[in-house]
Amino acid sequence: MIVTTDLHHSCTNAHTGTSASAPLAAGIVALTLEANPKLTWRDMQHIVVRTARPLNLRAGDWVTNGIGKKVSHSFGFGLMDAGAMVRLASNWTTVPEQxxxxxxxxxxxxxxxxxxxxxxxxxxxxxxxxxxxxxxxxxxxxxxxxxxxxxxxxxxxxxxxxxxxxxxxxxxxxxxxxxxxxxxxxxxxxxxxxxxxxxxxxxxxxxxxxxxxxxxxxxxxxNIGGTPSASSSSLTPRSLSSKVRTRYGALWEDTSAAFRKTAAKFGRNLPQAVIFGCGSYEKFKKK
Known part of the structure; x- marks a missing residue:
């Protein structure tokens, strides 16, 4: 569930389903493509799998596959990690032909x-x-x-x-x-x-x-693609240590504190899985 705007000039902390996940995933993919516009659809899938985080996702069908990745029929490989995806994409080498x-x-x-x-x-x-x-x-x-x-x-x-x-x-x-x-x-x-x-x-x-x-x-x-940073394999939320400049000059930055403030209005903390790695653009000024 995520915090977002709602009807009648209010907010909700119970927005869920594909109506929430699809636009979030699309936005994260767009950020990743701005960091590296040469990524193919298969590159993107590799990056998603390698950086996904099975954090605070409760399901009874989690298993560890043959390469040590946790995977679930309910949650796939876990939450998309926008910050880790952008960093990995910036140094990614295109995967071999399928x-x-x-x-x-x-x-x-x-x-x-x-x-x-x-x-x-x-x-x-x-x-x-x-x-x-x-x-x-x-x-x-x-x-x-x-x-x-x-x-x-x-x-x-x-x-x-x-x-x-x-x-x-x-x-x-x-x-x-x-x-x-x-x-x-x-x-x-x-x-x-x-x-x-x-x-x-x-x-x-x-x-x-x-x-x-x-x-x-x-x-x-x-052995061919980019190398994830050491922190991307950790399952503990963290703020981005540095800003990453995307394709059009916009800067990726951590805004998790803003989401924590929003969550406080509802009298409880949001799951760390929701607030991790949220990002925003600084206003881009044309030269």
């Missing part, structure tokens, strides 16, 4: 496990380190909402691709439906992948086909 490795599931087999070498036999398709992972699934079901699908990586990270949905009464099943997860970001692609399908319905469902699609890089990005 590669795609497709592992086909032979229809004659019913075992739901696939071993992949990350397409190492094909140099142009070799995926050593993961970004996005897709399971392309075709199945039939008397009630589609009863189907739950999970994918476990060679590193042991279990992703929920599809949760149970009581109101999904469709009988059409899924035809070459692409389910995606980013919870394996940075993990090694090579190894045994396991697809798990649970059917809580009254009749049988049939898996007809599934293919595994791996997107990522041949080399490890942590």
């Amino acid at each position: 590669r795609k490795c497709v592992v086909f599931y032979p229809a004659r087999y019913k075992l739901l496990q696939l071993y992949t070498d990350g397409c190492s036999s094909y140099s142009r398709n070799k995926v050593g380190y993961l970004e996005h992972v897709q399971a392309i699934i075709t199945l039939t079901a008397p009630k589609r909402g009863d189907i739950q699908i999970y994918l476990t990586s060679p590193s042991g990270t279990r992703s929920t691709l599809l949760a149970k949905r009581a109101r999904d009464t469709s009988r059409t099943g899924f035809r070459e439906w692409a389910f995606m997860t980013t919870h394996n970001w940075g993990e090694i692609a090579v190894g045994l992948w396991t697809l798990e399908i649970n059917n809580d319905g009254w009749d049988d469902a049939e898996l007809i086909r599934w293919d595994l699609v791996l997107y990522g890089t041949a080399t490890e990005v942590s």
Whole structure:
């Protein structure tokens, strides 16, 4: 929840949902792009994952993936850290080209496990380190909402691709439906992948086909991209030690104190996760 303006010239401390998160995320991305306008969409995703902070976010599904990053189906990799993203972007080196490795599931087999070498036999398709992972699934079901699908990586990270949905009464099943997860970001692609399908319905469902699609890089990005500052890995809020000049001359600065004053009006402190790393522009004067 965030503090923001409300109806009738008042404020609220209970604004939440995508109406709050989408514009905040867009603003942070804009600041990051001003610090480095050469960033690609994949660069931005790498920066978000590497600087995200799982701070004060309560959920029962937090796990640690194969590269030691905490990840949740409710909160992803955590809160976006605007200050850390701007600093990391200013020294970022563009990530290598994205590669795609497709592992086909032979229809004659019913075992739901696939071993992949990350397409190492094909140099142009070799995926050593993961970004996005897709399971392309075709199945039939008397009630589609009863189907739950999970994918476990060679590193042991279990992703929920599809949760149970009581109101999904469709009988059409899924035809070459692409389910995606980013919870394996940075993990090694090579190894045994396991697809798990649970059917809580009254009749049988049939898996007809599934293919595994791996997107990522041949080399490890942590050795190529920018290097986060030592403080960005800490889970304690802090003020920016210095101002960062963005593309158009505006200065990024910490304004967390202003948010604390706003929170005081409501008679309680806001979660540190909300006030961390807020920023503002100084008025930009044309030369």
